[in-house]
Amino acid sequence: MNGIAFLASFLRTGRLHGLGIGSTLDEAGRAVRHRFVDVVDEGGESLRRDHGFVEFSFNPGDEWVMSGASIELHRLASGHDMAREWARIMEVDFPRHVAWEAVREELERVPGAPELTVSAQGGFLEYRAEASHVSVLVVDDEEEERGCHTGHGDVWSVSLWAPVRAR
Known part of the structure; x- marks a missing residue:
C-alpha cells in the first residue's frame, strides 16, 4: 500500500494496522510483525513499543492496552532504510519525505474524511481530526529545506491519542 493512502486512512479511522485505542499488547504483536524494543517506565505505569519510526503507547490494567500511537515520519529523511524495511515487512511504502499537501489531497478522496482544525504549534502547524483522535504535525518554517531532515x-509526525473521558 502507498504510505500517503495509508496516512489518509489512519486520519479517517484512527486505526493503524487495525489497531486503535484500547487494543491489547497481544493484538499489537499479531498485527505488527516488525522488530521492536519495549520500554517500560520505572513505575510500570506505561509501556512504549518502539518499531523505529512507528511507536505505540500502552497503559497497564488487567493487560496492557493501547493509549496512543505515532508515526515519526521525520525520522525517514535521514534513515530511509527504516521505510524500506517497513515496506518489506508491513507492506506499506512510505516516501523519504511526506508532503502534507499530498496527504491532504488523498484525504479529500477518502469517503467520510474527518473535518480538520488547524493551530500553530511553534514552527509547526497541527491539523487535528477530532472524530478519529488523530493529529498531524507539519513543518511550518519556510527556511527549513528538505534534505537529511524534513x-x-x-x-513531521502523525499521532493517535486517547479521548479524554468526562468525569
Whole structure:
C-alpha cells in the first residue's frame, strides 16, 4: 500500500494496522510483525513499543492496552532504510519525505474524511481530526529545506491519542 493512502486512512479511522485505542499488547504483536524494543517506565505505569519510526503507547490494567500511537515520519529523511524495511515487512511504502499537501489531497478522496482544525504549534502547524483522535504535525518554517531532515510543508509526525473521558 502507498504510505500517503495509508496516512489518509489512519486520519479517517484512527486505526493503524487495525489497531486503535484500547487494543491489547497481544493484538499489537499479531498485527505488527516488525522488530521492536519495549520500554517500560520505572513505575510500570506505561509501556512504549518502539518499531523505529512507528511507536505505540500502552497503559497497564488487567493487560496492557493501547493509549496512543505515532508515526515519526521525520525520522525517514535521514534513515530511509527504516521505510524500506517497513515496506518489506508491513507492506506499506512510505516516501523519504511526506508532503502534507499530498496527504491532504488523498484525504479529500477518502469517503467520510474527518473535518480538520488547524493551530500553530511553534514552527509547526497541527491539523487535528477530532472524530478519529488523530493529529498531524507539519513543518511550518519556510527556511527549513528538505534534505537529511524534513522541510517546509512536510509531515513531521502523525499521532493517535486517547479521548479524554468526562468525569
